[in-house]
Amino acid sequence: MKRWGVCLGIACAIGALLFTAARLAGQSEEEQPSYLSAEACAGCHEDLAKEWETHPHARFLMAAGREVEGKGCEECHGPGSNHAAGDIKAIRNPAKMKPAEEAALCLRCHRRDFPAQDWHAAAHGRARIACSKCHDVHHPPKGSKMLRQPVPDLCFSCHPQQRGQFRQNAHHPVLEGRLSCLDCHDPHRPPTRSLLADDTCTQCHAEKAGPFTYAHDVALGDTTEGCLACHRSHGSPHPQLLRLAGRGLCQQCHLDKITHNPGGRCWQSGCHVDFHGSHRDPRFLR
Numbered sequence: 001m002k003r004w005g006v007c008l009g010i011a012c013a014i015g016a017l018l019f020t021a022a023r024l025a026g027q028s029e030e031e032q033p034s035y036l037s038a039e040a041c042a043g044c045h046e047d048l049a050k051e052w053e054t055h056p057h058a059r060f061l062m063a064a065g066r067e068v069e070g071k072g073c074e075e076c077h078g079p080g081s082n083h084a085a086g087d088i089k090a091i092r093n094p095a096k097m098k099p100a101e102e103a104a105l106c107l108r109c110h111r112r113d114f115p116a117q118d119w120h121a122a123a124h125g126r127a128r129i130a131c132s133k134c135h136d137v138h139h140p141p142k143g144s145k146m147l148r149q150p151v152p153d154l155c156f157s158c159h160p161q162q163r164g165q166f167r168q169n170a171h172h173p174v175l176e177g178r179l180s181c182l183d184c185h186d187p188h189r190p191p192t193r194s195l196l197a198d199d200t201c202t203q204c205h206a207e208k209a210g211p212f213t214y215a216h217d218v219a220l221g222d223t224t225e226g227c228l229a230c231h232r233s234h235g236s237p238h239p240q241l242l243r244l245a246g247r248g249l250c251q252q253c254h255l256d257k258i259t260h261n262p263g264g265r266c267w268q269s270g271c272h273v274d275f276h277g278s279h280r281d282p283r284f285l286r
């Protein structure tokens, strides 16, 4: 008797599940949302729609003669009829999506700027930063390219330590506006080669790229850190962005020269002056 009771309970539960499933299926069929129009959205989201009118996206998406379903708001938010009819939750809100889902939404149109696999391999994609953390898709943006803030302030909002680095005695002139973070970094892509590769630096300091008759292997950086064996990239307390100021710089590698000490720094006193590479002497002497 007791066993029957249990079975009956299970049958009931299954029945109830099937019933609910059927109801849900029926419901979604009946109330499949359809597209309205940007004007319909503006009816209730007046302030936001007003701001969006002057946004670069509006200029492109609302262009006269551009025929697409849900032209404007619903290209990102999906069909909104159920939402507008009062079922507030029945609308896609990227603010509540996973960053990767939001990215897929944007990359439907922006694949040509950079492909999805680049984004997911980039530091920001891997760290799950949403596109809309840097780009403002509704309000008239404060920076070019719809940026929430201009570079470098945008970058410093998440990388405050880097601001300090650019204030050190020797530094690349980013705060002075002569260089941009974007000259060396692409926020959407992984570095094509290691960021440490020589070509990051030599695109501007071409004279250090050689070719030299006598190259200092380390500076060319094919197998080592390249320029960053001796220099910091952002700033340094030592002159010329150096990692270390004295003999220690060279002795990071040339340990056998610890007792070879004619005085001063190895590259001064008229000795190994051409250490970036030389046409005169294999030991980089003057």
Ligand code: HEC
Pocket (backbone or CB within 6 Å): 036, 037, 038, 040, 041, 042, 043, 044, 045, 073, 074, 077, 079, 080, 081, 083, 084, 085, 088, 089, 091, 092, 093, 094
């Ligand atoms: C009849 C009024 C009305 C219309 C029409 C309307 N909305 Fe809304 N919408 C609201 C209200 C009310 C809310 C909840 C409060 C708020 O966020 O302003 C809301 C919220 C939202 C949200 C956030 C939802 C959430 O889950 O957080 C999005 C996104 C949205 N609307 C987009 C749209 C889009 C796109 C359209 C045009 C297809 C549209 N709305 C048309 C009234 C409307």
Ligand code: HEC
Pocket (backbone or CB within 6 Å): 038, 041, 042, 045, 048, 049, 052, 057, 061, 072, 073, 074, 075, 076, 077, 093, 094, 095, 096, 102, 132, 136, 137, 138
């Ligand atoms: C290019 C894609 C895109 C377009 C076009 C777009 N939105 Fe959005 N919308 C987003 C994203 C991304 C978010 C979440 C991030 C944010 O709020 O900045 C969002 C969030 C929202 C929200 C919720 C805000 C919150 O705080 O939860 C509302 C409401 C909204 N959009 C309404 C609209 C309306 C109305 C239009 C047309 C006038 C529109 N959107 C056009 C991408 C878009």
Ligand code: HEC
Pocket (backbone or CB within 6 Å): 056, 057, 060, 061, 075, 076, 102, 105, 106, 107, 108, 109, 110, 131, 132, 135, 137, 144, 145, 146
């Ligand atoms: C329906 C297609 C579509 C979607 C979806 C879309 N965009 Fe765009 N976006 C465009 C078009 C078209 C332009 C203007 C042409 C161009 O520069 O490619 C543009 C331009 C931009 C620009 C450059 C603006 C400038 O000043 O040059 C940025 C940044 C941008 N979109 C970011 C986003 C982000 C972030 C999302 C997702 C929240 C998104 N877009 C979703 C179509 C789209």
Ligand code: HEC
Pocket (backbone or CB within 6 Å): 103, 106, 107, 110, 113, 114, 119, 124, 129, 130, 131, 132, 133, 134, 135, 145, 147, 151, 182, 187, 188
């Ligand atoms: C960490 C900040 C950041 C994030 C996150 C980010 N972007 Fe950008 N984006 C930028 C900056 C900075 C620029 C300006 C680049 C320039 O001027 O050279 C830019 C430019 C763009 C442009 C203009 C074309 C181009 O390549 O310069 C598009 C389109 C764009 N971003 C789309 C996106 C999309 C889509 C996502 C998410 C998949 C995204 N961005 C995520 C910072 C970001």
Ligand code: HEC
Pocket (backbone or CB within 6 Å): 123, 124, 127, 129, 133, 134, 151, 154, 155, 156, 157, 158, 159, 181, 182, 185, 187
């Ligand atoms: C919304 C926050 C945010 C903004 C804005 C932002 N970043 Fe990032 N960035 C991160 C996070 C999180 C990581 C992941 C690694 C980490 O924890 O530092 C990262 C990683 C990086 C890395 C790679 C670090 C590594 O160890 O591989 C670089 C380079 C970088 N960001 C540069 C920039 C630049 C340039 C800008 C401005 C255009 C910028 N970021 C804006 C959050 C941000």
Ligand code: HEC
Pocket (backbone or CB within 6 Å): 152, 155, 156, 159, 162, 166, 172, 174, 179, 180, 181, 182, 183, 184, 185, 195, 196, 200, 228, 232, 233, 234
């Ligand atoms: C002259 C080229 C250059 C400029 C300009 C530059 N960076 Fe870098 N950055 C690099 C290199 C090279 C690395 C590789 C790591 C290292 O220095 O050891 C790096 C590393 C980073 C990292 C990873 C963490 C770290 O310190 O190792 C972040 C974050 C970063 N940069 C952010 C920024 C921001 C934000 C700006 C602008 C304010 C900026 N960078 C400007 C070349 C540059």
Ligand code: HEC
Pocket (backbone or CB within 6 Å): 170, 171, 172, 173, 178, 179, 183, 184, 200, 201, 202, 203, 204, 205, 227, 228, 231, 232, 233, 239, 240, 241, 242
């Ligand atoms: C986009 C161009 C650019 C790139 C890339 C670049 N630099 Fe520079 N570098 C500059 C500018 C501009 C200065 C300042 C020159 C001046 O003040 O006259 C500078 C100055 C320097 C100085 C001298 C600093 C001082 O205090 O006098 C060193 C050393 C240096 N860079 C090393 C590097 C290294 C190492 C890299 C690679 C991580 C690199 N640079 C990448 C543009 C660049």
Ligand code: HEC
Pocket (backbone or CB within 6 Å): 198, 201, 202, 205, 208, 209, 218, 219, 220, 226, 227, 228, 229, 230, 231, 240, 242, 249, 267, 275, 276
């Ligand atoms: C073996 C260590 C070492 C390596 C590797 C190295 N440098 Fe230097 N670099 C120095 C030292 C030391 C100075 C300071 C020279 C002085 O005091 O006159 C310097 C000075 C500079 C300067 C400023 C003075 C000038 O000569 O223009 C630039 C720019 C520079 N290096 C760029 C680079 C670049 C780019 C690379 C990579 C291709 C690189 N360096 C690799 C040690 C190195």
Ligand code: HEC
Pocket (backbone or CB within 6 Å): 216, 217, 218, 224, 229, 230, 249, 250, 251, 252, 253, 254, 266, 267, 272, 275, 282, 283, 284
């Ligand atoms: C990151 C490692 C590294 C650093 C730092 C470094 N070197 Fe070198 N150096 C090398 C390598 C590798 C060679 C070539 C291989 C060898 O020893 O035969 C070399 C070769 C030389 C030579 C050619 C003579 C020889 O022994 O073959 C001289 C001279 C030299 N370095 C001077 C310097 C000076 C001066 C500094 C500091 C400004 C310096 N090096 C910093 C790695 C380094």
